[in-house]
Amino acid sequence: GFSWKLPDHQKLPKGKTIGLIVLDGWGEANPDKYNCIHVAETPTMDSLKKGAPEKWRLVRAHGTAVGLPTEDDMGNSEVGHNALGAGRIYAQGAKLVDHALASGKIFEGEGFKYIKECFGQGTLHLLGLLSDGGVHTRLDQLQLLLKGASENGAKRIRVHVLTDGRDVIDGTSVGFVQTLENDLAKLREKGVDAKIASGGGRMYVTMDRYENDWDVVKRGWDAQVLGEAPHKFQSAVEAVKKLREGPKANDQYLPPFIIVDENGKAVGPMVDGDAMVTFNFRADRMVMVAKAFEYENFDKFDRVRVPKIRYAGMLQYDGELKLPNHYLVDPPEIERTSGEYLVHNGVRTFACSETVKFGHVTFFWNGNRSGYFDPSMEEYVEIPSDSGITFNVQPKMKALEIAEKARDAILSRKYDQVRVNLPNGDMVGHTGDIEATIVACKAADEAVKMIIDAIEQVGGVYVVTADHGNAEDMVKRNKSGQPLLDKSGNIQILTSHTLQPVPIAIGGPGLAPGVRFRNDLPDGGLANVAATVMNLHGFEAPSDYEPTLIEVGEEERH
Numbered sequence: 249g250f251s252w253k254l255p256d257h258q259k260l261p262k263g264k265t266i267g268l269i270v271l272d273g274w275g276e277a278n279p280d281k282y283n284c285i286h287v288a289e290t291p292t293m294d295s296l297k298k299g300a301p302e303k304w305r306l307v308r309a310h311g312t313a314v315g316l317p318t319e320d321d322m323g324n325s326e327v328g329h330n331a332l333g334a335g336r337i338y339a340q341g342a343k344l345v346d347h348a349l350a351s352g353k354i355f356e357g358e359g360f361k362y363i364k365e366c367f368g369q370g371t372l373h374l375l376g377l378l379s380d381g382g383v384h385t386r387l388d389q390l391q392l393l394l395k396g397a398s399e400n401g402a403k404r405i406r407v408h409v410l411t412d413g414r415d416v417i418d419g420t421s422v423g424f425v426q427t428l429e430n431d432l433a434k435l436r437e438k439g440v441d442a443k444i445a446s447g448g449g450r451m452y453v454t455m456d457r458y459e460n461d462w463d464v465v466k467r468g469w470d471a472q473v474l475g476e477a478p479h480k481f482q483s484a485v486e487a488v489k490k491l492r493e494g495p496k497a498n499d500q501y502l503p504p505f506i507i508v509d510e511n512g513k514a515v516g517p518m519v520d521g522d523a524m525v526t527f528n529f530r531a532d533r534m535v536m537v538a539k540a541f542e543y544e545n546f547d548k549f550d551r552v553r554v555p556k557i558r559y560a561g562m563l564q565y566d567g568e569l570k571l572p573n574h575y576l577v578d579p580p581e582i583e584r585t586s587g588e589y590l591v592h593n594g595v596r597t598f599a600c601s602e603t604v605k606f607g608h609v610t611f612f613w614n615g616n617r618s619g620y621f622d623p624s625m626e627e628y629v630e631i632p633s634d635s636g637i638t639f640n641v642q643p644k645m646k647a648l649e650i651a652e653k654a655r656d657a658i659l660s661r662k663y664d665q666v667r668v669n670l671p672n673g674d675m676v677g678h679t680g681d682i683e684a685t686i687v688a689c690k691a692a693d694e695a696v697k698m699i700i701d702a703i704e705q706v707g708g709v710y711v712v713t714a715d716h717g718n719a720e721d722m723v724k725r726n727k728s729g730q731p732l733l734d735k736s737g738n739i740q741i742l743t744s745h746t747l748q749p750v751p752i753a754i755g756g757p758g759l760a761p762g763v764r765f766r767n768d769l770p771d772g773g774l775a776n777v778a779a780t781v782m783n784l785h786g787f788e789a790p791s792d793y794e795p796t797l798i799e800v801g802e803e804e805r806h
């Protein structure tokens with residue numbers, strides 16, 4: 249029968265403290281002036297790289313290596329941390345939704361039947377991120393959902409759009425809204441009353457995560473549910489164009505707006521008897537809005553009016569909290585993660601990041617699961633993020649504080665694994681501010697040094713890696729890798745993640761002699777890291793895990 253007990257590793261000892269560092273948004277790319285990691289002073293990461301090929305290598309962090317549909321899909325934190333923690337490659341939300349739409353099964357499932365009940369009398373509301381970034385949503389999936397919903401009897405549809413500029417180039421929101429307007433016009437020709445009802449920038453409206461700032465969700469609620477917003481327009485294209493003209497305005501931070509009819513009345517507030525689907529497949533930035541819609545006793549902000557609607561998520565975003573209760577596509581069933589195995593095998597774990605990445609090293613790491621496996625074996629520490637700012641104004645973020653917490657946890661000798669996420673490269677990279685991203689990379693490097701120094705002191709082992717690329721390339725490039733210029737000759741800033749591989753380095757005084765990276769796994773990816781870490785804790789990984797990246801060289805053993 250099944251057992252949580254892991255076999256002892258034949259060659260590697262138990263009891264070493266492992267410092268496990270995930271640099272968020274830290275890929276490997278050609279050194280040029282748009283590679284902020286290259287430009288920044290990063291002596292610690294530079295010295296780790298000198299350990300190649302035995303102690304440093306690259307691993308794949310995008311596309312099929314992390315369960316995404318194609319090799320054109322850049323990596324992201326959800327799929328990256330899922331792979332790191334689970335040690336196997338799961339078909340991820342993007343892919344599962346693709347399959348459900350292609351086969352039509354999505355329209356036969358429980359979740360769709362549930363919302364379909366409202367199609368006779370009520371309005372179907374679709375709420376989510378409007379772009380083709382493929383991280384939280386894809387436009388083509390929304391298009392198929394619109395088509396399927398209308399074919400299945402939806403007579404009145406309202407779309408509540410969140411503009412992107414973070415997983416795609418800033419300014420592309422205008423084109424995405426135009427495309428959606430064309431699609432809705434075609435539906436209207438077929439007799440479906442379909443319109444955009446509200447909008448706003450994803451980082452300012454609705455898509456907060458890990459309870460960093462509930463005001464973000466409230467702004468969305470007011471516009472989408474109550475039909476109230478500071479800006480009112482008769483056309484969504486006009487709304488986005490106008491609001492982008494504001495000082496410092498960009499797609500990520502557009503203020504909330506509603507669409508009104510010729511009498512100034514909101515065209516799409518949510519009322520009793522309506523149905524609503526949040527069409528994002530990715531979990532983190534949908535959990536808070538799902539709580540606002542699902543929880544009867546909700547006290548994070550005054551909802552004013554709570555319509556009785558039927559709500560379904562594209563996926564279930566949190567299996568532990570059952571949020572939301574109804575959903576169109578089954579989420580990946582990520583089970584038997586390395587975290588769960590390790591607590592069953594006596595490995596005491598400490599995990600830490602700041603709020604905006606806290607769930608990455610806990611919730612995502614543990615297979616989209618909230619809370620502890622065993623509170624007596626684990627401690628998770630969240631350092632509050634600065635809220636209400638864009639991180640280019642504070643590019644050091646809480647890297648130092650995270651490193652101090654990790655250092656103290658290591659020196660306390662109370663833990664066998666001390667795991668952190670250092671957010672700087674990613675969160676500052678997403679602002680598109682190159683100068684600030686250089687400062688961010690230096691801060692992350694200093695944090696790595698502090699943690700490695702603590703590992704040195706306790707005779708432990710470190711593993712330093714990343715979840716996907718971002719800061720190593722800040723410019724959009726053509727196929728041959730040259731920076732793309734816009735009409736006025738300016739470079740196009742790349743705020744998004746990349747397709748680049750990420751580094752992984754091992755070391756520390758506790759690393760057994762002869763341990764080195766194997767050379768027979770050239771395509772190794774993030775999913776290979778879990779088995780590697782289990783080995784370093786002195787265990788063999790479960791047989792269905794992706795293979796370990798390390799071996800113990802015979803000739804060097806004592």
Ligand code: 3PG
Pocket residue numbers: 272273323324325326383384414415533674678
């Ligand atoms: C976000 O949600 O901030 C971006 O879409 C993706 O960034 P992350 O995958 O690094 O969190």
Ligand code: CO
Pocket residue numbers: 273325674675678718745
């Ligand atoms: Co990111």
